[in-house]
Amino acid sequence: DAKTTQPPSMDCAEGRAANLPCNHSTISGNEYVYWYRQIHSQGPQYIIHGLKNNETNEMASLIITEDRKSSTLILPHATLRDTAVYYCIVNPFGNEKLTFGTGTRLTIIP
Amino acid sequence: GAVVSQHPSRVICKSGTSVKIECRSLDFQATTMFWYRQFPKQSLMLMATSNEGSKATYEQGVEKDKFLINHASLTLSTLTVTSAHPEDSSFYICSATDSHTEAFFGQGTRLTVV
Numbered sequence: 001d002a003k004t005t006q007p008p009s010m011d012c013a014e015g016r017a018a019n020l021p022c023n024h025s026t027i028s029g030n031e032y033v034y035w036y037r038q039i040h041s042q043g044p045q046y047i048i049h050g051l052k053n054n055e056t057n058e059m060a061s062l063i064i065t066e067d068r069k070s071s072t073l074i075l076p077h078a079t080l081r082d083t084a085v086y087y088c089i090v091n092p093f094g095n096e097k098l099t100f101g102t103g104t105r106l107t108i109i110p
Numbered sequence: 111g112a113v114v115s116q117h118p119s120r121v122i123c124k125s126g127t128s129v130k131i132e133c134r135s136l137d138f139q140a141t142t143m144f145w146y147r148q149f150p151k152q153s154l155m156l157m158a159t160s161n162e163g164s165k166a167t168y169e170q171g172v173e174k175d176k177f178l179i180n181h182a183s184l185t186l187s188t189l190t191v192t193s194a195h196p197e198d199s200s201f202y203i204c205s206a207t208d209s210h211t212e213a214f215f216g217q218g219t220r221l222t223v224v
C-alpha cells in the first residue's frame with residue numbers, strides 16, 4: 001500500500017508556480033521522499049528526492065516539513081508540458097522498488 | 111538522467127500467442143530491473159523484480175509461468191507474456207537501477223491482445 005496521500009487533481013495557470021502537496025505521516029527515519037511524474041502514455045520521469053533538507057534542481061524544488069510528515073513539490077514556472085500525474089513516494093534510498101499511489105493529476109491552464 | 115529503452119512501444123497480438131518486451135539500460139549497468147503494469151486510469155502496479163543472473167521475484171498474484179522474466183545481462187531484461195489473452199492488454203513499464211541512483215523508467219509498451 002502507498003504510504004502517501006495526495007489530492008487527486010489540481011489546476012495551475014501557465015507561468016505560475018505549481019505547488020503539489022503530499023502527506024506521509026508514517027514515514028520512517030531511513031525513508032526518502034521521491035517525486036516522479038507521468039505524462040500521458042509515457043513511463044514515469046524522475047523529478048527530485050530528499051531526506052529532510054529542502055532540495056532544488058533544474059526541474060523543481062522539494063520542501064519537506066521539519067517533522068517530515070509532509071512535503072511540497074514546487075514547479076516554479078509551470079508550462080503546458082508540465083501537465084501530468086505527479087507521484088509522491090516514500091522509500092528507503094537504494095531500494096528502488098517503488099510503490100505508486102494514485103498521484104495528483106496536474107493540469108496547466110493556458 | 112540515465113536512459114532506459116523499451117521495445118516495442120506498441121504491440122498487437124492475437125489471443126493465445128506470446129509477446130516479448132525488451133528493457134535495456136543504455137548508459138549504465140542495471141543490477142536490478144523492475145516490471146510494472148498499468149491499466150487505464152489506474153496507477154502502476156509492480157509485477158516483479160529482476161536481478162541480473164538470478165530468478166525474478168514476483169509480487170503476490172502475478173503468475174510467474176505466464177509472465178516470464180529473463181535478466182541475462184546487466185543491460186537487458188525481457189518480459190514475455192505467454193498465451194496472451196485480452197485481459198492481459200495493458201501498459202507495461204520497466205525501470206532500472208544500478209543501486210546507487212534513483213530508478214529510471216522506460217517509455218512503456220502498450221500491449222493489445224485481440
